[in-house]
Amino acid sequence: MARYLLRRLAFLLVSLALASVVLFVLLRMLPGDPANALTSVGASPEQIAAARHSIGSDRPLPEQFTHWLGQLASGDLGTSFVSSLPVGPEVGARLNVTVPLTLAAFVLAVLVAVPAGFAAAHKRHTWYGALLSGVSQLGIAVPVFWLGMILIAVFALNAGWLPSGGFPQDGWAAPAEAVRSLVLPVVTIALVMSASLIRYVRSATLDVLGSDHLRTARALGSSFGRAMWRHGLRNASVPVISVLGIELASTLLGAVVVESVYALPGLGSLLATGIAQHDYPVVQGVLFLSTLAVLLIGFAADLVQRIVDPRLRGRLSGGAR
């Protein structure tokens, strides 16, 4: 296990290095000159050149890259071209919205989907088993922004129970307001996420329910609950863990649409404006942190999978294959 941990850690670092090179090169390939964002419309060539010089985009790419890496190593994400503010604190402020939003939605989705998916598989011949499968079938077909619109119309505009969007100016200094403004977004993401999770849990449970070793355990006299607990859960959880990892990572970054529906100042909206304004440091910083998060979550998911399923330990990454 220790050897595996080292190998996997090395792999993580290599992936991160590769990803940062790809990220850097890709962003420089985007058309459009960030100097345009700094200068007024009729700027002279000298002014544009000065603007380029001030942000360093006139230097050769390798030099820009090493400069960026040096900054990263000292924990500096650079300075926004557009607002001239450091990117790090801005990202930090956005994370105060995005991280609670994502984690709460993720936990809620797991709490709903794991029992529901298990029931949908175990009770698939009853009406509520079929109903659960049907609801999750419906859930994966509903666009997340439309669900958000409907929840706003019902619970905010009609009933007036919750705010229809926005986040308090004071942030978490006004905890009650902050929580209230996150309730609907959390529910929106959790509903959509659990719809697809239910299908994975159901499928993993069905695999286990049909397996020989579970049947043998039952034939040897174990009760269903005991056979499931001793022989079923571990096996069913392996593929689900890898899906959970992907879902968590993609929700962290993919909350853009929900943030837009509820006008939340999160990481997604920061990235969206950054892209629109060709603000390299912002886009680069957000994407670098996101990649780091994706890799770390994958690392954690692989590790947990290997703790749960010793058969995987010889393999480097992944589990459900």
Next chain:
Amino acid sequence: MTTPDVLRPVEPQTVPGRRRTRRSVTLAVGCVLAGLIALLAVVSLLWLPYDADDTSGGRLAGPGDGHLLGTDKLGRDLFTQLMTGSRIAIGAGLGSVLVAAALGVTLGVLAAFAQGWLDDTLSAFLDILIAFPTLLLAMLIVAARSATLGSAVLAIGLAQGAVVARLTRILVKRVLAQDYVTAARTSGTSWPRTVLGHVLPNVWPTLAVNLALQFGLAVLAEAGLSYLGLGAPPPNASWGRMLQEAQATFTTAPAGALAPGVLLVLLVIGVNLIADGLRDTLDPATRRRST
């Protein structure tokens, strides 16, 4: 996958006849739902109730009075817009799936043949790409090009290509381990012929089902991009953009904020049901599961 599919016991509770009925019901319902939207798209090519930019109906008129579902905030007939929107939804779905299939199958087959560290690198690369949400990739591509339907389709197709590639890699690896492939190789069949003759026919059913599911996801992704203003630019009536425009008037003119969403859901559920029905028909090994 610990047990080979063939060795799995047949589920005792399910009688074959009942299974077949349920399977055909799934397929039939799916075909009806998706067919309705497809019909809407075909009819819209030949006939529309109103001209696409006819604003004679008055702003935000309610349903009835010559306009089946009322009008939008510019006075355009809602049903006409829904009809033209169905073309964009279906076109985006088909286009993305084509890009994803071309890219994913090629990359997946190549990755399946790779060994050792190259295999690890490729699958890790695909894993990272998959963890990045489609929308994020799409935003980058739309920023590099411009907000058009083509950019959106390309972006969605690229993101889905990674998913298809990973699936293809797993499926092909499984086939490559089979005895008949070894037999074909030892009897002197070339690699290209092995892939075309033995590998692709065996992975195709599962791939087809996945591509059908990707179609539904692509439709949703295009709607999401259009909602953010990154899809087909106005005056194209993408359902996602129609929803975005109707959001502010949800309580006063609910038809505009509900109808495009309902059609989106119908189309995606329809295609997903077709995928489920197809899997049960094409792939006998997974017949007893219906997720």
